[in-house]
Amino acid sequence: MNRLVWGIGLLLAGLIGIASPAWSADTPSSGQQILVLLRLAPEHYRPGSDYGGSYGSSPASGARDRLARHIAKAHGLTLVTDWPMPLLGLDCYIMAVPEGQSTDAAAAEVSHDAGVAWSEPMHVYRAQGNAAWKDDPLFRAEPAAHEWRLADLHKIATGRGVTVAVIDSRIESNHPDLVGQVSVQQDFVGDGNAAPEQHGTGVAGIIAAIAGNGIGIAGVAPRAKLMGLRACWQTAGKTPAAPDTLCNSLSLAKALHFAIDHRAQIINMSLSGPPDPLLGRLIDVGLARGATLVAAIDPNQPDGGFPASHPGVVAVAEESMVPPPAKGYLAPGRDIPTTQPGDRWYLVNGSSYAAAHVSGLAALLREKHMAAGSMATLVSAKPGGGVIDACASLLRAARPCDCACPAAAELAADAHR
Numbered sequence: 001m002n003r004l005v006w007g008i009g010l011l012l013a014g015l016i017g018i019a020s021p022a023w024s025a026d027t028p029s030s031g032q033q034i035l036v037l038l039r040l041a042p043e044h045y046r047p048g049s050d051y052g053g054s055y056g057s058s059p060a061s062g063a064r065d066r067l068a069r070h071i072a073k074a075h076g077l078t079l080v081t082d083w084p085m086p087l088l089g090l091d092c093y094i095m096a097v098p099e100g101q102s103t104d105a106a107a108a109e110v111s112h113d114a115g116v117a118w119s120e121p122m123h124v125y126r127a128q129g130n131a132a133w134k135d136d137p138l139f140r141a142e143p144a145a146h147e148w149r150l151a152d153l154h155k156i157a158t159g160r161g162v163t164v165a166v167i168d169s170r171i172e173s174n175h176p177d178l179v180g181q182v183s184v185q186q187d188f189v190g191d192g193n194a195a196p197e198q199h200g201t202g203v204a205g206i207i208a209a210i211a212g213n214g215i216g217i218a219g220v221a222p223r224a225k226l227m228g229l230r231a232c233w234q235t236a237g238k239t240p241a242a243p244d245t246l247c248n249s250l251s252l253a254k255a256l257h258f259a260i261d262h263r264a265q266i267i268n269m270s271l272s273g274p275p276d277p278l279l280g281r282l283i284d285v286g287l288a289r290g291a292t293l294v295a296a297i298d299p300n301q302p303d304g305g306f307p308a309s310h311p312g313v314v315a316v317a318e319e320s321m322v323p324p325p326a327k328g329y330l331a332p333g334r335d336i337p338t339t340q341p342g343d344r345w346y347l348v349n350g351s352s353y354a355a356a357h358v359s360g361l362a363a364l365l366r367e368k369h370m371a372a373g374s375m376a377t378l379v380s381a382k383p384g385g386g387v388i389d390a391c392a393s394l395l396r397a398a399r400p401c402d403c404a405c406p407a408a409a410e411l412a413a414d415a416h417r
Contacts, residue, residue, distance in 0.1 A: 033080065034107045035249055035278060036071060036093040037117040038064050040084065061091070067115050068093040075110055083250065087257055088281050090117055094250060118277060125252060125273030127168070127199045127232065127245040128296035129350030142217055143332035144357060148390035150218060154211065156398050159221025159363035165264035167255040168203050168271070169245050171228040172196030172341045177209040177216035183225040184262070188254035189233050196341040197234040199245040202348050203270050204228065205339030206356035207363070216345055217337055220360025221367075227264055231255035232271065249276050256282040260289060265366050267291055268359040270352035272298035272305035280310055287312040292366070294359045296351035297321075297328050304328055314362070316355040319387055329380060330387045331357040361390050368397035 040060065065082070071093075072079040078096040085092050097106045103121035110119040144150050163183070170193070173182035182204070208226050211218035231254065232247035252269075256279065259267050267286060272295070283293055297317035298305035304325055308315035317325045318333020333354030340346045361378075379392035 032097050032099070032103045033122040034077070034095050034097055034103050034110065034119055035122060036068065036095055036110055036119045037085075037088075037090045037278065038067060038093060038115055039117050040064065040086070040089055040091045064091050064093075064115075068095075071095075071110060071113050071116070074113075075106065077106065077110075083254055085253065085257055085278075085282070087260060087285050088278075090278075092250065092253065092278065094122070120249070120277055123249045123274045123276050125232070125247040125271045127247075127271050127350075127352050128298055128355075129199060129202070129245075129270070129348055129352035142337055143335065144220060144390075145218075147332055148220070148357070148361075148388075150220065152391060153220075153364060153394055154218075154222070156394055157221075157364040157367040158211070159208065159224030159360065159367055162221065162224045162266065162363040162366045163227060163264050164207055164221070164224050164266040164268060164359055164363055165227040165229055165255075165259035165262075166200060166204050166207065167229045167231050167247075167252065167259065167267065167269050168200035169197035169232040169234050170195070170200055170230045171204045171226070172201045172339070173228060175201065175205070175339050175341070176343055177205055177213070177339050177345075178226075179210070181208045181210065181219075181224075181226055182228045184227040185230075186228070186255070186258055187230045188251045188258070189230055191233060193233065197230075197232075197245070198243060198340055198346075199232065199234070199270070199352065200228065200230065201341055202338040202346070203268060203352060203356045205345075206336060206353055207268065207360040209339055216339065220357055221363035223367075224266075224360070224363040227259060227262065229255040229258060245271075247271055247273075249278060252276075253278050253282060256286065260286040260291060263289075265291060266359050266362045267293045268356060269293065269295045269307055270355045272296055272301060272308060274301075275306040275309070279307060283307060283310050283313065292359075292362045294355050294362060296355040297325050298351070299323075299325060314358060316358045317351045318349065318354040321351070325385075327385050329358060329378060329385055330354070331361075333357075358388065361388070361393065364394055365397050368394070 072095050080094040082093045097103050107119040107121050207219050208224045209217045209219035211222035231251040232245050234243045294314045295308040297308045297315050303309035304315055307313050315328035319330045320334050331354040334349045336348050336353045337345050379389040380386040
């Protein structure tokens with residue numbers, strides 16, 4: 001039996017609005033790149049097929065490759081790799097821009113070429129978490145256990161039959177509180193690193209850690225299944241105990257495409273960065289297909305950063321954020337005990353973990369057959385935002401119930417008006 005270990009949490013810094021580190025076919029690296037989106041014929045894509053295989057070897061694919069090489073040569077760029085996006089009818093080519101040249105200018109120039117749908121700089125995204133520096137790290141109670149009355153929520157729903165895609169760094173799927181919870185693991189970074197990482201493991205625990213196993217914590221939706229979609233990678237931070245977690249446009253687009261194509265009902269993106277047309281198009285496809293997408297708010301960015309600012313995305317910040325965001329929901333995000341690599345549990349802070357709470361709540365609502373769009377009717381302190389009353393929100397999806405929360409009488413009265 002692994003001992004419960006409480007320790008100092010993660011330090012995952014806020015967004016910086018700079019061009020992404022360059023990404024190659026195998027590993028994220030230094031440099032600057034742009035994405036060049038070429039149109040593709042939809043008939044070459046077969047639902048359920050791999051992204052590569054016969055699709056990538058078709059005559060049309062060869063023609064696009066030749067066009068991409070021509071574009072790169074004409075603009076003094078270096079063709080790195082490509083990745084088909086059949087849900088959008090596009091083939092995404094990655095091209096390196098010489099040092100000293102603007103990625104914005106290069107993308108704008110390439111966008112005018114024949115056959116190019118559009119081009120955009122590669123962006124960087126960062127997880128929205130912080131350290132929990134406490135004199136006494138033995139914080140044994142989950143805030144959601146009393147703020148959200150988790151025991152009462154779990155009498156109504158546990159997330160059974162719901163799949164939550166965690167687009168993040170690698171999850172430790174054999175953690176004692178996550179064994180059997182991760183149904184799919186896919187790596188869209190491709191740097192050869194197979195080690196579990198802190199941020200993704202922490203987010204996964206808040207959403208779906210096993211309940212009732214006598215150790216660790218209980219996730220908000222302990223019967224939900226997770227897709228562990230690694231689109232972010234852990235890097236050295238300010239201290240060894242506080243690594244940074246980065247993602248880029250392409251790795252996120254790959255993971256989003258996979259989550260949507262494999263019908264994840266909830267998609268958690270505990271990260272923030274600049275607006276991105278490719279990611280925006282994919283988010284729109286996911287929302288149109290009924291997925292609920294939850295993202296973390298960055299208070300230092302306009303409208304809370306992207307993808308939280310994208311229409312239809314459920315934007316979430318930690319309750320203690322000062323000043324509170326102008327719009328978006330507030331959920332527990334300070335002194336949160338959660339799973340960490342090495343069979344451990346640490347304390348974490350940040351909007352990353354507040355977003356994870358709401359993704360778990362979305363799984364509970366989905367189990368009770370609440371439609372994706374109903375996330376907009378979460379019971380909160382103000383219309384469309386504020387502190388969430390999780391119990392009252394779930395009551396709207398399942399009545400009558402035995403959830404003993406303050407809003408029960410009011411909701412019951414509403415039902416008979």
